Amino acid sequence: xxxxxxxxxxxxxxxxxxxxxxxxxxxxxxxxxxxxxxxxxxxxxxxxxxxxxxxxxxxxxxxxxxxxxxxxxxxxxxxxxxxxxxxxxxxxxxxxxxxxxxxxxxxxxxxxxxxxxxxxxxxxxxxxxxxxxxxxxxxxxxxxxxxxxxxxxxxxxxxxxxxxxxxxxxxxxxxxxxxxxxxxxxxxxxxxxxxxxxxxxxxxxxxxxx
Numbered sequence: 001x002x003x004x005x006x007x008x009x010x011x012x013x014x015x016x017x018x019x020x021x022x023x024x025x026x027x028x029x030x031x032x033x034x035x036x037x038x039x040x041x042x043x044x045x046x047x048x049x050x051x052x053x054x055x056x057x058x059x060x061x062x063x064x065x066x067x068x069x070x071x072x073x074x075x076x077x078x079x080x081x082x083x084x085x086x087x088x089x090x091x092x093x094x095x096x097x098x099x100x101x102x103x104x105x106x107x108x109x110x111x112x113x114x115x116x117x118x119x120x121x122x123x124x125x126x127x128x129x130x131x132x133x134x135x136x137x138x139x140x141x142x143x144x145x146x147x148x149x150x151x152x153x154x155x156x157x158x159x160x161x162x163x164x165x166x167x168x169x170x171x172x173x174x175x176x177x178x179x180x181x182x183x184x185x186x187x188x189x190x191x192x193x194x195x196x197x198x199x200x201x202x203x204x205x206x207x208x209x210x
Contacts, residue, residue: 006039009127012120016094021116027109031095036060037088037128042207044130046121046144047091048137048177049109055096060089068178069136072194076202086208088128092143093117105181108139118143129167132204137177145172153184158196173200 016035022028034050036059045061053063061069074080093109094117100107109117121143125133135141141148145161156174163172175197176184184190 002039005127005129009039009124012123012127016120016124019094019117019120022093022095022113025112025116027113027116028095028097032058033094034058034060034096035090035094035124036084037090039128041086041088041128042130043086043132043134043204044088044090044125044128045134045136046140047089048139049091049093049106050096051106052096052099059084064180065178068180072175072178072198073201075195076198077205078202078208082208088124088130090121090124092121092139094120105179114139114143125165126167131170131207132201133165133170133172134201135172135174141174145174148174154190154193157190158193160197160200171200171204173197 013035016033019033020031023031032050032055034054037044047061050060051063051065053066054060060066070080070083073083078086092114097107097109097113099105133144135144138153141153141156144163144165145156146163148156153176157176159174161172161174162169164170175194176182176190178185185194
């Protein structure tokens with residue numbers, strides 16, 4: 001492992017932990033960046049933003065969505081007891097954006113918030129250099145998969161994409177957000193697409209870089 005890269009990632013993580021960009025811009029009342037991982041990780045999960053449980057606990061995917069995510073990955077052969085140690089966890093924005101003003105669920109971070117946080121994500125990817133990136137939700141897929149904005153979620157989920165992220169070719173596997181709020185997963189055909197996507201993820205089992 002490149003010691004310089006380890007040190008650079010540690011510096012980036014310190015900068016993320018201290019970041020108050022969205023507070024200064026008036027988007028958030030408080031900053032509490034949530035992420036987890038180290039430079040040896042070979043696989044990365046990129047979500048939209050932390051949820052309320054993660055905001056309180058400091059642990060990524062510690063709410064109901066995380067329970068379903070663990071179930072998905074256990075079905076793909078990953079040990080659920082090692083879930084938090086097997087992946088680098090990050091997101092488009094690192095802080096809980098608050099509850100949605102109308103309807104259930106959390107507020108989606110705005111394009112301006114995502115832009116403020118994008119340099120953090122780009123630095124994490126460049127320094128971790130994952131071989132596999134699993135995107136969770138529409139926004140994460142749109143941010144990292146070329147052409148994703150012109151595709152439906154059904155057109156994305158179930159497939160894998162080979163993308164050059166600057167340090168080499170990387171496999172990106174888009175999955176829906178494992179939230180109980182949306183109805184997308186209620187359709188058996190959509191759940192079958194998730195299973196196809198997880199089959200792509202399963203091919204990377206055993207090379208997690210703990």
